[in-house]
Amino acid sequence: MCVERVYNWFMSEAKYAHREIESKWLKKWEDEELNKTDLLGAKRPFYNLMMFPYPSAEGLHVGNMYAFTAADIYGRFKRMQGFDVFEPIGLDGFGIHSENYALKIGRHPKEHAQITQENFYKQLHQVGNMFDWSKTLETYDPEYYKWTQWIFIQMYKAGLAYRAKSEVNWCPHCKTVLADEQVIDGKCERCKSEMVRKELEQWFFRITKYAQRLLDNLDKLDWVQNIKTSQKNWIGRSEGMKLKFGKYEVFTTRPDTLHGATFLALAGKKDRFTGEMVINPATGKEIPVWEAVYVVADYGTGVIMGVPAHDERDMVFAKKHGIEVVEMEPDKSMEKYGEKTTHYHLRDWLISRQRYWGPPIPMINCPKCGWQPVPEKDLPVLLPDISDYQPEGEGKGPLAKHPEFYKTACPVCGGNAERETDVSDTFLDSAWYFLRYPSIRSAHSGQLPFDSEITKKWMPVHMYTGGAEHANLHLLYTRFLTMALHDLGYVPFEEPFKRFFAHGMIVKDGAKMSKSKGNVVNPDDYIAKYGADALRLYFMFLGPIDQGGDFRDAGMEGMARFVNRVYRLFDLPEAKSEDIVKAEQRLIKKVGEDIERRHYNTAIAAMMEYINLINGIGGWTKEQKGILAIMLAPLAPFLAEELWFKLAHKDSVHLQAWPKYDPGLAVQERGVIAIQVNGKMRDRVEDGPDVEQRALQSDKIKKFIGGAKYRTIFVPGKVINFVLNGK
RNA sequence: GCCCUCGUGGCGAAAUGGCAGACGCGCAUGCUUUAGGAGCAUGUCUUCGCAAGAAGAUAGAGGUUCAACUCCUCUCGAGGGCACCA
Numbered sequence: 001m002c003v004e005r006v007y008n009w010f011m012s013e014a015k016y017a018h019r020e021i022e023s024k025w026l027k028k029w030e031d032e033e034l035n036k037t038d039l040l041g042a043k044r045p046f047y048n049l050m051m052f053p054y055p056s057a058e059g060l061h062v063g064n065m066y067a068f069t070a071a072d073i074y075g076r077f078k079r080m081q082g083f084d085v086f087e088p089i090g091l092d093g094f095g096i097h098s099e100n101y102a103l104k105i106g107r108h109p110k111e112h113a114q115i116t117q118e119n120f121y122k123q124l125h126q127v128g129n130m131f132d133w134s135k136t137l138e139t140y141d142p143e144y145y146k147w148t149q150w151i152f153i154q155m156y157k158a159g160l161a162y163r164a165k166s167e168v169n170w171c172p173h174c175k176t177v178l179a180d181e182q183v184i185d186g187k188c189e190r191c192k193s194e195m196v197r198k199e200l201e202q203w204f205f206r207i208t209k210y211a212q213r214l215l216d217n218l219d220k221l222d223w224v225q226n227i228k229t230s231q232k233n234w235i236g237r238s239e240g241m242k243l244k245f246g247k248y249e250v251f252t253t254r255p256d257t258l259h260g261a262t263f264l265a266l267a268g269k270k271d272r273f274t275g276e277m278v279i280n281p282a283t284g285k286e287i288p289v290w291e292a293v294y295v296v297a298d299y300g301t302g303v304i305m306g307v308p309a310h311d312e313r314d315m316v317f318a319k320k321h322g323i324e325v326v327e328m329e330p331d332k333s334m335e336k337y338g339e340k341t342t343h344y345h346l347r348d349w350l351i352s353r354q355r356y357w358g359p360p361i362p363m364i365n366c367p368k369c370g371w372q373p374v375p376e377k378d379l380p381v382l383l384p385d386i387s388d389y390q391p392e393g394e395g396k397g398p399l400a401k402h403p404e405f406y407k408t409a410c411p412v413c414g415g416n417a418e419r420e421t422d423v424s425d426t427f428l429d430s431a432w433y434f435l436r437y438p439s440i441r442s443a444h445s446g447q448l449p450f451d452s453e454i455t456k457k458w459m460p461v462h463m464y465t466g467g468a469e470h471a472n473l474h475l476l477y478t479r480f481l482t483m484a485l486h487d488l489g490y491v492p493f494e495e496p497f498k499r500f501f502a503h504g505m506i507v508k509d510g511a512k513m514s515k516s517k518g519n520v521v522n523p524d525d526y527i528a529k530y531g532a533d534a535l536r537l538y539f540m541f542l543g544p545i546d547q548g549g550d551f552r553d554a555g556m557e558g559m560a561r562f563v564n565r566v567y568r569l570f571d572l573p574e575a576k577s578e579d580i581v582k583a584e585q586r587l588i589k590k591v592g593e594d595i596e597r598r599h600y601n602t603a604i605a606a607m608m609e610y611i612n613l614i615n616g617i618g619g620w621t622k623e624q625k626g627i628l629a630i631m632l633a634p635l636a637p638f639l640a641e642e643l644w645f646k647l648a649h650k651d652s653v654h655l656q657a658w659p660k661y662d663p664g665l666a667v668q669e670r671g672v673i674a675i676q677v678n679g680k681m682r683d684r685v686e687d688g689p690d691v692e693q694r695a696l697q698s699d700k701i702k703k704f705i706g707g708a709k710y711r712t713i714f715v716p717g718k719v720i721n722f723v724l725n726g727k
Numbered sequence: 728g729c730c731c732u733c734g735u736g737g738c739g740a741a742a743u744g745g746c747a748g749a750c751g752c753g754c755a756u757g758c759u760u761u762a763g764g765a766g767c768a769u770g771u772c773u774u775c776g777c778a779a780g781a782a783g784a785u786a787g788a789g790g791u792u793c794a795a796c797u798c799c800u801c802u803c804g805a806g807g808g809c810a811c812c813a
């Protein structure tokens with residue numbers, strides 16, 4: 001009695017010691033370089049990339065871990081299927097987002113970057129992903145931004161970077177201009193301040209030249225539809241005609257309503273009649289030329305024809321100002337007055353930022369020779385260490401206060417010249433990082449940003465995982481830059497990411513996490529309390545990862561229980577069971593298929609069911625335990641390794657091949673099939689020979705059929721439906 | 728206004744033309760434990776019924792089909808993208 005009690009106590013206390021176990025395997029994997037990919041020797045390359053984090057706060061956000069776990073499980077699964085998987089990680093720590101945070105806490109951005117780098121990498125080690133730690137990059141590293149500057153120069157030489165005066169979006173808080181894509185509802189994407197319009201001379205990338213190709217290629221991409229739709233809307237192709245009204249040219253998608261045009265409107269600051277009249281080419285009548293607030297200056301030609309009868313806004317304007325309204329029917333023959341043309345909503349990408357924390361734009365302005373690129377041998381243009389790094393506004397960045405930085409010699413004539421003092425947009429840093437990872441420390445990494453042999457072998461990226469919020473920012477810029485580099489002969493492909501998987505957002509108790517609400521989940525706390533594996537499993541069990549999930553502490557407890565349960569069940573004695581054999585075959589099939597389509601929640605559910613079965617039977621074989629450990633490996637890498645070694649194996653579970661199943665044994669074992677009468681489920685019967693005859697003998701079925709005539713629909717293995725006549 | 732996605736128990740969800748609610752959380756009852764935790768067993772969509780059972784149920788209404796959470800049409804609701812874009 002006493003012994004039994006002690007045994008029971010011991011069994012219940014045989015808890016999975018996650019802290020010791022996880023740190024033990026981490027150390028071993030890193031000592032043995034388990035996750036280092038042999039890039040040159042790889043036979044079946046699989047580049048598994050996830051959007052690198054920007055360290056805006058002091059630590060890794062659960063949202064990052066959620067996304068990385070989702071991506072890592074897929075990468076681990078691919079490795080077990082025999083692919084050479086390369087899974088790198090780095091930090092996007094250059095740019096406004098990191099700088100704003102540094103400014104807020106009053107720390108120099110460079111110092112802040114050093115601190116966050118240490119923190120982030122420490123946390124990223126703990127989560128148990130198969131990162132190749134020999135290939136990390138940070139966008140603020142001069143070895144990296146040297147090449148960001150190099151890319152700028154190639155763009156300039158190709159005529160894809162240009163300087164122009166234009167009315168731009170100015171954020172009064174961040175004290176810099178922003179690209180159109182970084183303005184949401186008239187507010188700054190980073191700090192939510194109201195934007196103002198400002199006339200400034202700035203550097204632009206000519207993304208509009210690629211509008212049509214960016215649109216056309218969308219059809220070839222294996223991306224979720226809503227991201228493609230979002231890009232399509234953003235590019236905003238609109239087909240129409242150019243029509244001439246005297247000296248004015250208008251763009252319209254409805255040339256067939258030309259004969260109803262009773263006024264012309266130019267973009268203006270207020271509604272005002274110009275005093276001018278022009279001739280409507282279709283009717284020959286004189287119509288007035290107005291300035292109108294509702295006309296947008298930089299779309300189309302900035303001039304519209306007003307057709308009150310066919311456009312609500314034109315009607316409102318006409319009524320307000322007493323302009324004539326002509327009712328008419330649309331007439332295709334009007335198209336003879338115009339010339340077909342296409343317009344895009346997409347604008348050129350504004351690259352300049354009047355800030356400190358970014359790569360200095362590598363251009364020099366000479367009073368005699370004009371703008372010249374910095375000679376490539378002089379790269380990088382180092383960002384100097386300065387103490388007055390705060391932005392002050394009025395169109396110039398902090399570097400403009402430092403003549404020791406900007407005073408230089410013209411690379412052409414050698415005379416006195418000045419460097420550009422703006423830095424480039426952070427989205428330029430992240431638009432090419434995927435090209436750099438595999439080439440880090442390659443033979444040619446010193447001469448070019450990316451090794452052509454490695455690039456050809458490893459790209460385009462096979463699987464990219466990240467947030468949908470980057471649809472019109474990062475994902476569009478990256479596509480554009482890759483296309484441009486392709487045209488310049490640097491990369492052999494046009495599209496950077498063959499497949500893109502968009503994960504959802506993780507919230508806490510139904511609310512978006514934020515510091516002000518005090519509901520921010522720190523993954524470290526949960527890893528310390530429950531272990532990285534339990535947290536990984538919990539994230540993935542919340543629901544489909546493209547839908548995101550709601551983090552609740554109670555659910556987390558449940559998953560820790562599951563981890564313990566699996567661990568305990570490995571102590572069950574050796575026993576053979578026919579039920580387990582079949583269940584195992586089905587499990588192998590299901591888990592493999594579910595991971596492939598990234599339905600991790602149902603893969604985990606299937607394993608739970610299997611574990612419940614094992615628990616009920618009370619024993620299983622060593623081989624069965626081994627197969628389960630292998631299937632757990634992508635989802636719970638530490639637990640799986642611990643279990644695998646418990647079975648006296650000597651090599652890592654992560655190097656094992658994904659198990660195969662026998663399709664004959666893995667069939668859905670129902671045993672029973674449903675019997676319906678008129679499509680309603682009425683009874684069940686054992687599957688097998690003469691199933692229809694046996695179904696008809698059921699009392700319930702007899703009751704429902706009565707003496708009526710019927711016909712039979714039989715779906716083998718699933719259902720028999722008796723359809724009574726008259727139905 | 729245009730476009731996209733979605734709507735299933737108390738909760739997260741599963742099933743994508745073939746037995747609606749797998750799996751988990753929570754809850755209830757019992758066993759076990761010095762106690763707490765953990766563990767084990769059973770139950771848990773709604774209504775009627777002691778039960779066996781019956782009827783109903785996937786936002787709502789219609790349709791296609793032997794059969795609809797799943798496909799089609801409309802309505803309502805939620806989330807997202809674009810937008811005085813001519």
